[in-house]
Amino acid sequence: MKRSLRRHIEAAINQTWNPRRFDRRGRVTVVLSFPESAFPDAPQWSPGPDFTATAGEYAWLRDNGDGTSTAVVSGVGPKELPGADGGEWTEPEVWTATAPSDSLFIDSGAMWDKPHRITWLLDEPGATITRDPYEGHPSAAVHAYWDNFHEQWGFVPGRMHRGESPFADRRRFAALHTEPDFGSLPDEVQLLEAAVTLMRSFDAKARVYAYDPERGTTRDPMRTVSDYTLTSVVRALSRRTSR
Numbered sequence: 001m002k003r004s005l006r007r008h009i010e011a012a013i014n015q016t017w018n019p020r021r022f023d024r025r026g027r028v029t030v031v032l033s034f035p036e037s038a039f040p041d042a043p044q045w046s047p048g049p050d051f052t053a054t055a056g057e058y059a060w061l062r063d064n065g066d067g068t069s070t071a072v073v074s075g076v077g078p079k080e081l082p083g084a085d086g087g088e089w090t091e092p093e094v095w096t097a098t099a100p101s102d103s104l105f106i107d108s109g110a111m112w113d114k115p116h117r118i119t120w121l122l123d124e125p126g127a128t129i130t131r132d133p134y135e136g137h138p139s140a141a142v143h144a145y146w147d148n149f150h151e152q153w154g155f156v157p158g159r160m161h162r163g164e165s166p167f168a169d170r171r172r173f174a175a176l177h178t179e180p181d182f183g184s185l186p187d188e189v190q191l192l193e194a195a196v197t198l199m200r201s202f203d204a205k206a207r208v209y210a211y212d213p214e215r216g217t218t219r220d221p222m223r224t225v226s227d228y229t230l231t232s233v234v235r236a237l238s239r240r241t242s243r
Contacts, residue, residue: 002196005030005206009188012210017180026180027211028188029218029227030195034157034172038202042145045138047072047096053159057142059115061106068126069101073115074139081119084131092134095119099127153198154236155229160221174198175222176230186234194233 009028017026046053051060051072060072074094083089095118099106105120121127134140146156157172178191186194198204209220217225 001199002192005195005199005208006192008208009192012208013180013188015210016213019181024180025211025213027177027218028179028191029175029177029209029220029222029224030191031207031209031220031222032174032176032195032198032202032204033160033207034174034202034204036171038172038204039149039157042149043138043141045142054111055113055115056156056158057139057146059111061111063101064098067101068098069106070096070098071106071111071115071118071121072096073111073118074137075134075143076116076118079119081122084133094132094134094137094139096130096132097121097127099124103127150232152236152240154233158222174204174229174233175220175224175227176233177218177224177227178230184231185228186230190234191230194230194237197237198233 009030012028013026018024045057047060047070048062051062051070053059054061058074062070064070072095075092076095077092078089081089083091084093097118099121101107103121103124103126105111105117105124110117110120121129150156155174157174160171160173176191176195178185178188180188195206199206207220209218211217212219215223217223
């Protein structure tokens with residue numbers, strides 16, 4: 001496994017690597033795909049089977065089929081607004097809102113990028129909003145688990161959206177990215193070691209993506225440009241081995 005992955009990483013780098021060019025390229029991304037059995041202790045929660053997760057374990061969206069959509073965002077932090085009880089807003093909340101699908105918040109794609117902007121719907125006349133305490137909510141247990149996981153392993157696996165990649169369709173994944181001789185990133189040797197460690201620890205499969213000059217990024221479905229997940233993973237693995 002390790003020998004094969006090394007060959008693929010080196011081949012991907014060599015496709016575009018040229019140290020004599022100003023833009024030396026040679027970037028490479030290893031995408032790890034994890035089976036559902038990889039994290040057996042991970043708690044799960046979603047608003048319902050018809051909802052699509054849009055931002056990891058924090059936001060979900062459902063098209064109601066009647067011109068409205070329902071958005072759920074967990075862990076909405078306090079803002080300069082009244083709390084759910086009308087007093088000062090001091091603790092995070094879980095927001096559930098139904099609004100016209102063409103409302104600014106939903107139609108702008110914020111649910112996929114900045115779901116905390118769900119508070120914009122307070123200015124949407126047609127919106128119905130429910131605000132619940134975050135503390136004690138099932139989603140809070142999910143976040144606590146993955147926060148602890150990140151502390152131990154340096155990453156939190158994402159979730160592929162349907163159809164993005166047959167290799168990892170709907171599976172959890174991590175993208176580890178590096179560039180040859182780029183000082184602030186681990187090198188390809190550390191990329192190999194980190195990827196192999198995670199593959200062995202979580203029964204993951206790996207796929208290697210080379211740099212595409214036309215796209216200006218590697219060819220992975222996430223279009224990784226500059227990502228420090230590998231740096232975080234390397235640091236976490238170093239802490240684990242030094243204990």
